[in-house]
Amino acid sequence: MPTYQHLLRASGLARIDAQALFAHVSGHGRAWLIAHAQDKADPALVAAFKVLAARRLTGEPVAYLVGSREFYGREFAVNPAVLIPRPETELLIELALQRAPANARVVDLGTGSGCIPVTLKLERPDLAVSAVDVSVAALEVARSNAQQLAAEVRMLESDWFAALAGDTFELIVSNPPYIEQHDPHLAQGDLRFEPRGALTDEADGLAHIRRIVAGAAAHLVANGWLLFEHGFDQGEASRALLAKAGFLAVETWPDLAGLDRVTGGQWGGL
Numbered sequence: 203m204p205t206y207q208h209l210l211r212a213s214g215l216a217r218i219d220a221q222a223l224f225a226h227v228s229g230h231g232r233a234w235l236i237a238h239a240q241d242k243a244d245p246a247l248v249a250a251f252k253v254l255a256a257r258r259l260t261g262e263p264v265a266y267l268v269g270s271r272e273f274y275g276r277e278f279a280v281n282p283a284v285l286i287p288r289p290e291t292e293l294l295i296e297l298a299l300q301r302a303p304a305n306a307r308v309v310d311l312g313t314g315s316g317c318i319p320v321t322l323k324l325e326r327p328d329l330a331v332s333a334v335d336v337s338v339a340a341l342e343v344a345r346s347n348a349q350q351l352a353a354e355v356r357m358l359e360s361d362w363f364a365a366l367a368g369d370t371f372e373l374i375v376s377n378p379p380y381i382e383q384h385d386p387h388l389a390q391g392d393l394r395f396e397p398r399g400a401l402t403d404e405a406d407g408l409a410h411i412r413r414i415v416a417g418a419a420a421h422l423v424a425n426g427w428l429l430f431e432h433g434f435d436q437g438e439a440s441r442a443l444l445a446k447a448g449f450l451a452v453e454t455w456p457d458l459a460g461l462d463r464v465t466g467g468q469w470g471g472l
Contacts, residue, residue, distance in 0.1 A: 207239035209248060213255045219264050223254045226268040263392040273317045276324070278347050283339035284314040285400040286392060290457045291377055294431050294464050295321050297455060298375050301427045301466075304328055306372035309421070311362055311414060312336075314400055316344030316355065318375060323353040332369075334360035337399070362410075363417040370423050376414055377431040382407035407432075408439055415443045422469040429466035437462030 204212065210220040225231055227250040230238075254267050265271040265286045270279050273287035274295055280286055295318065302308060305328050310319040313333035323331045333355055335341050341357050348355045358365045381402040387393055393401060403409035411432060418428045428449065432440050437454035444452045449467030457463035 203242045203245060203248065205240050206235060206243050209243050209251060210235075213251070215255055215258055219258055220255070222264050222268060223258065224251055227251050227254065261391070261394060263395055265392075266395060271315075274321045274325075276321065276351060278315050278317045278320070279343060279350065280315050281343060282395060283337065283397060284343045285377075285396055287315060287317040290459075290463055291318065291431060293455060293457050294318065294375060294377060294429060295325070297429050297464055297466065298322060298373060298427075299325055301429070302326060302329055302373045305330070307370070308332070308373045308375065309334065309366065309369070309371050311374065311376035312378050312400070312410075313344050313357070314340050314377075316347045316357075318377065319355045320344075320348050320351055320353040322375075323348075323355055324351060332356040332358065332366075332371075334358045334362070334365060336361045337397070340397075340400075362413055363421060366421055370421055370426075372423055372426045374414075374418050374422060374426070374428045375430065378410040378414060379403050380407045380411060380432045380436060382433075407436060408443075411436070411440060412443060415447050415449075419447060419469060424469065426469045427466055428469065429464055431464050432462070434461040434463070437465055440465035441467075 213220050221232055228247050257267060263286055265280050266282055270277045271287050274292055278287055307330045308322060309332040311334055313319055313335045316333060319331045319333040322329055338359060341359055345357050379400055379402050383402050383404045441452050441454055444467040448470050450470040452467040454462050454465040
């Protein structure tokens with residue numbers, strides 16, 4: 203029977219992936235693994251680890267294999283029904299928190315795992331937070347995350363604004379599908395395993411953004427904000443859409459890599 207150190211090294215995985223999968227099957231973190239590196243590995247752990255390692259070697263995302271991903275300092279459950287939360291989206295959280303007035307009504311469009319609305323509610327308990335998604339399976343994950351993290355978020359099945367008739371908000375946020383349908387990245391890495399409908403609009407990457415911008419005015423109070431994530435090359439087009447629709451203070455903010463990531467504007471009430 204191999205030692206724990208040999209088991210992980212012989213797996214063919216990147217060290218960080220091997221450690222994450224081992225922690226999942228064993229319940230032991232990195233410190234335990236260092237202390238017990240030369241111990242003979244438990245056969246049951248070896249078997250469980252090898253099953254997950256083989257799946258990871260075919261490309262399955264670690265987040266789906268272990269069932270969770272950290273976002274804004276919290277663990278969110280994920281499965282193949284939802285997009286895996288990315289650290290880039292934390293910029294959207296920061297901008298939203300800065301712009302939401304006290305006791306604001308906030309809605310997240312296309313919520314997926316629920317990481318955005320749950321985080322906003324936990325960071326700002328004063329906010330009245332709603333979230334919508336067209337996918338029933340995604341909403342199940344979002345509701346579970348909200349319950350697990352004790353965040354009071356109203357969840358609705360909705361194709362963007364369809365179920366929000368008559369509702370108005372001080373802030374609308376979204377991380378919509380924005381990848382162009384022929385983008386080669388859709389056939390690479392983790393994206394191969396994530397729900398295609400959460401990644402691409404099956405068009406030019408701006409179709410859903412156009413719908414969100416067009417529909418936002420009917421659901422924003424005067425001076426309310428719309429903020430949405432987009433691709434690194436969509437900042438200019440996003441600003442143009444907002445300006446044409448009557449939004450003011452239109453701006454694009456870069457992520458930590460310096461790439462355009464979030465664009466937003468304040469509803470001018472035109």
